[in-house]
Amino acid sequence: MAVIINENTRVLVQGITGRQGSFHTKQMLDYGTRVVAGVTPGRGGQRVHGVPVYDTVAEAVSNHDINASIMFIPAAGVKDAALEAMVAGIKTVVIITEHVPLHDELDIMAYAEKTSTTIIGPNTFGIISPGRSKMGIMPNGIYKPGPVGLVARSGTLSYEIAFNLTGAGLGQSTVIGLGGDRVVGMSFTAVLPMFEEDPDTKAVVLVGEIGGSAEEEAAKFIAGMTKPVVAFIAGSSAPPGKRMGHAGAIIERGRGTFESKIEALTSAGAKVASLPWEVPDLVKGVLSRGN
Amino acid sequence: MKLFEYMGKKLFKKFDIAVPKGEVFFSGEGIEQFTARLGDVVVKSQVLSGGRGKAGGIKFASTPGEAREAAEELLRSEVKGCPVKAVLVEEKLPIDRELYLAVTVDGALKRPVVIASADGGVDIEALPEDKIVKIPVDVHIGVQPHLGRETARQLSLAGDYLKQFTDVLVKLYRLFRSYDCELVEINPLAISNGKFIAVDAKVTVDDEAAFRYPADLPAVDERTEREKRAHELGISYVELCGDIAVMANGAGITMATLDIINHYGGTPRNFMDAGGGAGTEATARALEILLSTRPKVILANIFGGITRCDEVANAFVQVKEKLGISVPLVIRLMGTNEKEGVRILQRQNIESFRTVQEAVAKAVELAAGREGSGI
Structure with missing residues (x-):
């Protein structure tokens, strides 16, 4: 099963002839993505x-049976490309590009809502269901199929954690990068119910960061989940008022703090790791308890 | 990018939102002539931090001489640590009421949201939830007059006030969309002699969209020289106070790297997310920025996805050959093209690590001076 993408996902690459598009098309083909x-x-x-x-996308979909698109498009062209994919009827769209203008993101998400399109990103590494399919820029060698659903705001930090999980013998059902921007297509609260429903997923790892309230919102859902959740939050050392790279990663007026997120997740029953490499042992712990 | 009040008000005028009669001055020169026709005036320091009134950044004057004096005094002062480089001199209006009105983006709703309150003039954060009206906007419809009327009704505005308020909101939303704003805020939105008027202006424009207005928007920059250089390279860089310079790719991993340095008892010199897909040239320039901060150690934590390890390794070799690096380098290299990257570094006798634990522990150790210089 896995979530959102699997071996039946037939992928269009928008911006395929560019440097990144061409390089990662090769990487995806090597991984087995269709x-x-x-x-x-x-x-x-x-x-x-x-x-x-x-x-054009319209021409591509009239010649092939396509059900997902990944785009390697410069920021200024992302809005047009994403709308083109949606207008052509593609229901899963992965936007890797960073620096997409905020108002373009608003326009994309508004149309996605109207057309019930799943948007992953912008500013994401994408999504991978190990052993089945990947749509993204993540390295091929760090994942393996298994029972852990992983959802993260940050790309490279999720690589780190996936690598540690795989090293500890814990494979993944699906790994999803939400994207680091203030407005992105999917939130933790959209992904968690999918993992809860997915028979391949036995435990969930949530990788969050300071700023915003996405982790606090997630905690409300986690409290009612049957599957165990392990979390790691980046930014414990970040000073308030400084924007830590991601548009959303800033502690403003005492909100979005590390402490508030840890408190919400712990109260909801999630196990919280204080360092990234503690995640595998915590996952082993919750899995062995047979939750 | 946050705009100064006077720049925000210039945009308000462009969109036909009423503002007090006023002019910006960068010295006392000309203030007496300008205020001669105005009577009582307000002299407002142009700084970006909030709460400038309480911090002494706003002065009142009744005569042209007083106005010039107040301006010159402000221009010699600092407000919350920022030197005042400009003052806005405006007519002082009789104010009947103060409201609050803003349009911003709600990340959780993925929509713009209108935020309004009948109790303006104070910090919106200090108001209780039940005093604040929040209305999400469908961008396909925008803010049509009906949404303005509904907002006004919820603020208990009636009659002509309902119409005037609606007019201001429709125009403010037009500005918000036309200039890719993250925030447009009027606080207070005053009622003076029965007319709505924007007494303050806070406008924040999305940096990622600045390319659309090459000539239109002023540049406001309170960043350090290094932060500017990093920005030109497309790198997010924040200066901190420690002694371990840090480079990583990805905001999350950079943040976590700083957390881990702290955990091991070290102190980071900076936050530097070199971004996804930074090639050799960009990485080399980023490394030069780190070198210029004179840290005790440089730690690079590279987990290659869209970034390729061999390109990063080549950058280190290039800078080492060009500038000579006297500071110890600790490099963690994993992911896309890892083997090639490690080989390139080995040829130059630069050691690399595969796990972040090893790399950070080594960097902290070197910074603490327990070991001699690396290269």
């Missing part, structure tokens, strides 16, 4: 690593 077509305006008729390239 990349069936690509789009770059003006490059229709070419092939990238054997994948046919079209000028």
Whole structure:
């Protein structure tokens, strides 16, 4: 099963002929992702690593059975590309690009809501269901199939934790990067119910960070979950008022603090790791208790 | 990017939102002539931090001489640690009532949201929830007059006030959307002689959209030179006070790296997220910024995804060859093209680590001076 993507996901790559698009198309193909077509305006008729390239998404979907798109598009073009994918009827859209203007994100999400499209990102590493499919830029070698659902706001920090899990013999059902921007398509509260429903997922790891209230909102859902949750929150040492890279990662007027998130998650019954490499032992602990 | 009040008010005027008669001054020159026709005036220091009134950044004057004196005094002073470089001199209006009105983005709702209160003039954060009206906006519809009327009704505004308020909100939302704003705030939105007028202006424009207004928007910069250079390179960089310079790729991992340094008893010199996909050139320039802070140790924590380890390794080699690095380097390298990266570093006798524990422990040890210099 896994969530959102699996071996039946047939992927379009928007921006396939660019440096990143081409490199990661190769990486995805090597991983086993069914990349069936690509789009770059003006490059229709070419092939990238054997994948046919079209000028428009409409043309690609009329030639192939496509149900998901991943885009490697410069920030200024993301809004148009995402709307193009949605207008063509694609229901899962992964936006890797960082620095997408906030108002473009608002426009994308408003249309996604109307068309019931699942948007992952922007500013994300993407999504992977190990052994089945990956849509993203994560390194291929650090995952393996297994019972842990992993959802994170940050990319590289989730690599770190996935790598530690895999090293400890704990594979993953699906790993999802929500994205670091203030407005992104999916939140913890959208992903947690999917893991709760997914028969392949036996435990969930949530990787959050300071700022905003997404972790506190997640805690409300965690309190009612049957599956155990382990959490790690980055930013314990961050000074207030300084924006730590991600648009959302800032403690403002005493809100979004590390302490408030730890308190909410602990009260909801989640096990909270104080260092990233403590996560695997905590997961082993909650899994062995047969929850 | 936060705009100074006078810049925000210039945008308000452009969108036909009423503001007090006023002018910005960068010295006392010309203030007497300007205020001669105005009577009582307010002299407001132009700084970005909130609560400037309480901090002594706002003065009142009844004569042109007093106005000039007040301005010159403010221009010699600091408000909350920021030197005052400009003052806004405005007519002092009789005020019947003060409201609060803002449009911002609600990340959880993924929508713009109108925030309003009948009790303006104070810090909105200090108001109880039941005094604040919040109305989410569908961007496909925008703020049409009906949404303004509904907001006004919830603030118990009636008659002509309901119409005037609606007019201000519709225009404010137009500004919010037209200039890619993160926040447009009028606090207070005053009623003076029966007319709505924006007595203050807070406008924050999304940096990521600045490319759309190359000529239109002023540049406001309170960053350090290094922070500016980092920004030009597309790197997020924040200066802290410790002695271990840090570079990582990804905001989360950078934050966690700082947390781990603290855990091991070390102190980070900075937050530097070199970003996803930074190539050799960008990484080399980032490394030069770190070197310029004269840290005891430089720690790079690279977990390659879109970033390629070999390109990062080449950057270190390039800077080492060009500048010579006297500070010990501790590099953690994992992920995309890891083997190539490690090989490149080995050829230059630069040691790399595979886990973040080892790398941070080593960096903290070196910073504490328990070991001699690395390279």
